[in-house]
Amino acid sequence: MAAPMAPARRLPRGKRPDDRGSRPSSPRPRTKASPTPRRPAPVHRIEVALKPDQIDPAGRDALGQLAAAGLSGLADVRVVRVYFLEGDLTAADLRKAAVEVLADPVMDRFAVRRSLDVRAGRPSQAVTVTRKAGVTDPEADSAAATLRSVGLAVTRVKAARTFHAFGAPQDDGRALLAAARRALGNEVIEDVVPGELAKWRFPAPAAVRVVRREVPVRDLSPEELTELSSALHLSLSLAEMAAVREHFRGLGREPSDLELETVAQTWSEHCKHKTLAGAVEHEDEQGRRTFKNLLKETVFEATRRLGKSWCLSVFRDNAGVIAFDGEDGVCMKVETHNHPSAIEPYGGAGTGVGGVIRDVLGTGLGARPVACTDVFCFGPLDMPAARVPDGCLPPRRLMRGVVSGVRDYGNRMGIPTVNGAVLFDPRYVGNPVVYCGCVGILPRDKVEKAAKPGDLIVAFGGRTGRDGIHGATFSSVELTSESESVSSGAVQIGDAITEKKVLDVLLQARDLGLFHAVTDCGAGGFSSAVGEMAAETGADVDLSKAPLKYAGLRYDEIWISEAQERMVAAVPKKAWPAFRALCVAQDVEAVVLGTFTKTGRLVVRHGRTVVGDLSMEFLHEGLPRVVRKATFSRGGGPEHDGPDAPDHTATLLSLLGTPDIGSKEWVFRQYDHEVQAGAVVRPWAGVGEGPSDAAVVAPKLGSRRGVVLSCGIQPSVGDVDPYAMAWLAVDEALRNAVATGATLDRLAVLDNFTWGRCDKPDRLGSLVRAAEGCRDAALHFGTPFISGKDSLNNEFRTADGTVIVVPPTLLISAIGVIEDVRRTVTTDLKRAGDVLYVVGETHDECAGGKWYRLLGLLGSKVPVVRPTAKATLLALEGAVGQGLVRAAHDVSDGGLAVAAAEMAIGGQLGLDLDLARVPGSTRRSDRLLFSESATRFLVEVAPEHAEAFERRVAAAGGTCAAVGRVTEAPRLTVRAADGRRDAVAVAVPALRDAWKSALPFSREESPR
Amino acid sequence: MSPARKASRPAPRRTRPRAAARRPRAAKVAAPRVLVLRAAGTNCDRETAFAFEQAGAVAVAVHVNELARRPSTVDDFHGLVIPGGFSHGDDLGAGTVLGTRIRTRLVDGVRRLVDRGGIVLGICNGFQVLVKTGLVPGFDGAIDRTVTLAQNLSARYEDRWVTLEVTTDRSVFLRPGERYRVPVAHAEGRLLPLDESVRARLHADGQVALRYVGPDGGHPAPYPWNPNGAVDDIAGITDPTGRILGLMPHPERHQFPWQSPTFHRDGPAELPDGLRVFLHAVEHLRHTF
CATH class of the missing domain: 3.90.650.10 (PurM-like C-terminal domain)
Structure with a gap:
């Protein structure tokens, strides 16, 4: 069969600015594509599979997953790994590639330039899964590097897996393909094609011309501004678009597309928290109150009033930092990664973990991650397929994907995943909730950081690709039945080993004092990382310096790409050679993107073409303030008023068997909770492995001092009264910690809000009540909030227009220091x-x-x-x-x-x-x-x-x-x-x- | 600051070889030097180094790129440990990429180390690397891949505590009669010999070093006591000299008393099970060098 050709991946963004008749400006730019080879190098195919007498666990697993996806009656599935090697290679070379690298001599067999006889006469059908062109495939890259290391002239490698199914229905393979698309591959990042993949043509590098593109806004009407925001996926409101228009009218020019994107990323709900940190007029049965800044007057207020001296850095860095001992502090951050996980659970959840780990790496001058936590909310696992709305993944598949994603990222990073919770409610079907937390430890004298003018802007870690474009703005919109196809570009692809290498060199460079500041590339990519680090100084950036995964990226894509595993550091010029040498020695790519300046401007170039020039003041202070309306009235329903039953044994057994209460062993068993040798209290306890209340890790080898981690989350109570829910969640998190041996006056808490669309007064009102509950509970217990994060707009619009709103989902995480882990319970x-x-x-x-x-x-x-x-x-x-x-x-x-x-x-x-x-x-x-x-x-x-x-x-x-x-x-x-x-x-x-x-x-x- | 953290810094470039350290004297050393090999994705290096330090050795982390640049670095040491983790992301099968690199570039130095009485330990991913390198079982001292570590029968990563019994008297890391409670955490740990003759020879030559035991302390150990479906419940194997050991479980994760999952019920053990393995190894080195 023909190989699926790799079409240039179209970005989901409607009309391009070019279509609006913009004109090129400034000098003729040069292209920066690698030279195209005169003649395409030959491509060779190698197949590897387990020997016929070997058990194939991956095949068995596929069998089970295909059955769960509705294809029953299969007898057996065998997996074949397919590699396409590009390069001038002889038959002997290919044999060497298989023997030395690709096939295990004990359990595998292989075939060069032909297919293996997997069938052995039995009738079978096949389906092949492979990464889409342009999607990161670390395994293929590893194969190419290893083959080169044994002396083979391999330029590129493509990997695929073919599943041979035996006992399939006697049809044209349609049933297998349909089930495989649901169970074996994810079409957001993978192609699932019928049969074997006989050929592969590597895509030729695309050429790109750099032309500054303008987007006229100065003469647009309000309707046109709204239309533009939507067409370019900017997620900016009319008032915000109008502020942009006024700014550029004042400058007497039109913005470039990159400038508009930069404003949109910086002003996104994800980055600025404009609702929670905004002005609110609230009304409920207790009367009216107004807030100038909801967050400041509730959650922050509690921390300010408590004034704990052991809070070393709160609400200003990537993570909140508290004292651990005389030498070190511990920090914690919990992120929401709901939207990406809804579209692609494996990649979404994995990069959620990767992202929160980078938050910790980017706290102060860098913290060493010592533990991860995870809390998930899904639709009911037994929800019948017919009741799952179009555009939503079935909850079971979602959960399986999310857990695998967290497992593969966290385990590979070598960070124990020690605490969490899983909840179920039908209203999470369109908007699953994925909270990823990470705890780190850092020296107390490395908590402060500031980039200095003259420092180099150094990007290090992963390369930039098209993955994750528009994540920040995407997370700020309502999902619809179309989202799965429209927003797939927003999905990020993770590569944990690249991030582990970043972790290694970052901490070594920190201890050698090689940089003044560091932050992670999260939502908004370089635009947010550089924009935030340089907010007080200014920056001059050349995007042509950024290492790319493949040629053909436009400058604005490089600027806002959310490709993973990238960090930005402010490196003094004289430290750069040492910093670079450290990176080179451990195969980490590092480049100078530009310089921190003292101009107060964010200047972005691509080579010699200036593609953006914005004032930091406008970027960070120009967001128009709006007052949002909020109303609240208590919910609730009838009570149980029947007589007390004589026997409650059956009720107890039913409760224990509900997924909310029942054992989460299937989840935590797949997480490495022992790595780093710090585990003291694990997710399970005792010889019978019952559930634990909290986790305790001893993060410094040889020290008996520990960190306790716990959580509280009660969304159903929030359906009745979000104020009571907030109190209860704080209480639950604290009592879990205290039951395990924590001391109350050394406990801090974190807040994470996942709510519906807060431009609607009733949703916002419930958020106000929860925030007030957080404040009052924190003041009562004397436990300060040190960090937080919110994800609003968690609503799903089905094809028939029904809107599913998530329950008010407040997660409270508690972190505390325990003096002697031997005293835990x-x-x-x-x-x-x-x-x-x-x-x-x-x-x-x-x-x-x-x-x-x-x-x-x-x-x-x-x-x-x-x-x-x-x-x-x-x-x-x-x-x-x-x-x-x-x-x-x-x-x-x-x-x-x-x-x-x-x-x-x-x-x-x-x-x-x-x-x-x-x-x-x-x-x-x-x-x-x-x-x-x-x-x-x-x-x-x-x-x-x-x-x-x-x-x-x-x-x-x-x-x-x-x-x-x-x-x-x-x-x-x-x-x-x-x-x-x-x-x-x-x-x-x-x-x-x-x-x-x-x-x-x-x-x-x-x-x- | 822990020695492991110090060690994770890049080794300073030396212009002159340190002759004294390079050729360990025949006299007994107080603190043997152990090289902790790091690669992209290694993640148990700090605690493994700490376990060796607790046992009395000096542990120094060295990146494989550094070793490749100066393969004779290994001659400065009495021991080499390949710690757990996901070297190169388990791409192409756990341990394959690093194993290939060692087999094609660094294996001579490793052999030299063992030949002069030094030790090599591979834990979890390190065991996978040893197997893919062909250093174990190493029948007749050959570098030959005759066993492998296949995907767990459960087809997924699992983290759980297991009980091991020592089944060889050859290994300098182990004492016959001892049992260890330690955790496993892996997705590819099912030991699989090439054929029946390899399997028979492993047993006959005393190269089966550690076996998982069942709830009654015997064999065959059912799942999950044998957590991955390993042939004959084999959890670790030694080379014929007894100085190379590869094992799937993590002894370094039971080097403090409070790490035991029964600590809260039974109180602290006299000597944490996992630490014994490191103590035995260091004791051997002290007597050898």
Whole structure:
């Protein structure tokens, strides 16, 4: 069959400015394409596959995924790796390539210039998956480099995988192709073609002419301005477009396309947070209030008022920094990467991880990443295909892709992924939520940075390509059923090893003092990185110096490309030779893009052509201020008012089997949580591997000082009352940390908001209430916010016009310093005979909880964090500090019943409990078991410490009661509140089975 | 500052060879020198260096490009460790790119090191590199690829703790009768011999160094006790001299007492299991040089 030719990838951007009759200006530019070879070099094909008698795990995996995509009845799938080698090579050369590099002599066989006989007479169909032309393929690049290193004259390599399916339906292969397109390849970045790929023609390098292109705006009407913003995907509002028009009217000239793009990137919601940091007029049942800057008056305000001396750098760098010990600080950032993950989950999530790691690398003069965290929200995994709207990926495929993306990036970077959560709600189907966090450690004297005029602007790391164009502006729009095709250019392709090399040289250069400032290329690429670093100085940049993945990029594409793994440093001229030598020695590309100036202007050239010249003042201060309107009214639904059931065992088993509560082992098992040898408390705890409340890592080898990481997230409560949700999320994050051994006065928090379109007053009103809740909770607990990020506009418009709005999804991450990791506590039960305590009070507060969700109810009585909350946390903290606690588990999703079950699963021991002894205002067994009241713990205490424990809690002003004992027999028995029967009676292995099989993946892929 | 961090800086260029360090004296050394090999994607170098330092060695990280520029660098050392990670992104199969590079350029220096009594340790990706280089099993001292590490039967990366038993008396890294609780974390760790004769010879010659054990301490170890489907539960193999060891599990991830997953229930162990491997190796070097 014919090879799919690689068409020049068209950018999804409608009319080009050229079409509007712009004229070339300034001197004739020169092209910068590499010389085209006179005669195309020959291309040779090599096939490699496992020997016929070898088990093919990748084939088996493909079989399972094809079945999940609807192609059942296949008997077997075998995978063949196909390589096309460009170069003048003899048959002996090709044999050498296979023997020395491409094929493993133990398990593989290969064929040169022909296909392997995979069929062996059996009927089969084939489908081939390969990266689209122009999409980064690190494996092909590695192959080319390695082949050259063994002395073969290979210029380029193309790699592909052919899947041979046996027992396929007797058709023309259409069913296989359709299933493969859903399951084996992603057409955003890969071609999935029928049959084998017999030939490949490498695309000839495209020539490019550099001509400054103007976009006339000075004479445009308001309608035309709006149209222009939309046609160029600028995502600028009319008021912003009008400000641009006035600016250029004042200058007496038209902007270049690059200047417009620069303004759009800089003013994007993603970069400027103009809603959260903007002015708001809010109205609710408590009256009207106005904010000049919502963020400053809520979240920042709490930090300012708390004035903690251990906050070393907050809300001004890439990540917030707190003190770790006398030498070092720790920093943390949590990013949202929702939109890219919705379109291409593997690449989107992977680059989300890569991006947040670069945030940490670009904090101060560079921090060493020591841990990652991940929180995801998806549509229900069992959502029938027919109910998944057009333009959305099925939640199962999304989750599989996201987890693989995080796994492959985080693991390759050598950063342990230690904490996280996964939530499900039908409203995430169009807008999955992907929060990626990263923690780093950096010397306290490397927290400050500033580029100086005269410093060189040095770009290092990955090359620039077309990937990820318009990510910043794309993340600021509503997704639609068209987004999958329109915005695929916004997807970024990751290459973790390039970033690992960047990490290595960056930290070495930092310790040698080779640069004054560093930042990552994130959203907006060079435009944002240079624009931000040079905001106080000025910059002169020559884009023709940037190393490109392939020729043919226009200057504006180079400027805004979000190609991954790139950093920008301000390197003093005299340090440049050393910086460059360091990079060269470890195969990291570094170039001088330009110079930091003191002109206050951002001058961008391509060779000799000036393609942009903007004042920093306009760029950073010219954004027009608008006042947004916000309204809020409380939500909620009916409560459960039926009689208390006599037995709740079945309800408990159902709760444990829901994906929200059930074991996430399928996820965390794929993450390396041990690398760097810092793991102390892992995602799982105890011999039975129950769930942990928080993670603890010891980031300095040999030091017993640790970092605790936890999170809180309760979107369903936000459906009723976002203010209560914010309190609850803060409470949850803190209680998870304290249960693990953290001290409250050394805990800080981070906020991440994922909301709907906040140009609509009701969405904004709920955001205002959540922000107020964050402030009030932080002030109550004395825990400052140190960093945050928001993603607004998370709405999906289906083909029939229905709008799906995500629930108000506030993630609170807590980070704290623990003096001695040996004093940490895990959730698993430790010894039969120990006493089990409930700390905190249980009320009738089931609204927004998991039991009500099971009943199909929302309810209106949400958990309320009470004024005693801080005292309760301090009570437990004191008891842990005195060594009185054997195990502790926070009570949250699914209430006391689920918390007790999880402790038993982790410890492989039993519990005998009595609901009549549980403190609080409700006496109904169902409420006592499943209410999700805030600030509660289940705590295991040795009998000899029981009295001291009770005294310690009472002295701190907390409430606790002994509610039962740990038993040797692995059985959970809970006496009903009326004392007349058992409300729950079940064996721990049954609890464990229900909990372990909650995710469908664990069932699909049972071990062999 | 930890020695590993110091070591990660580029080695200063020396104009004169340091004759004394280059040729270790026959007398016993107090602190043997171990070269920690780094490459693009190596990510367990710091903690592996630290484990050797804890055991009494001096660990120095050297980038493979530096070594390629001056292959005799290896002669300054008593030991070489290839740490875990994803060298070159596992492109073309885990360990293939770095293994090819060592096989075609650097293998002589490695052989020289072993011949004079030095040690070579490959952990996880380092084991994959040793296997793709052909340094293990190394029957009759040949550089020959006769075993491989194939994709896990589960077809995915897994991180879990396993129990290992020592099944050889040849290895300077291991003591017969010892058992180690350590984690594995890999996607390609299924040990696979070329054929039945290779398999038989591995056992017969005592080159099977470590095996995963089942819940009852025996064999065959079912999944997930044998986490990847390795033939005969083989987790690590040694060369015929006992001075080269490759293993999939990570002993450096159990070098502190609080790393044990049962630490919170049972309290600290006297000596962390993984640290023993490094102690045995350093003890051997002290007696050899």
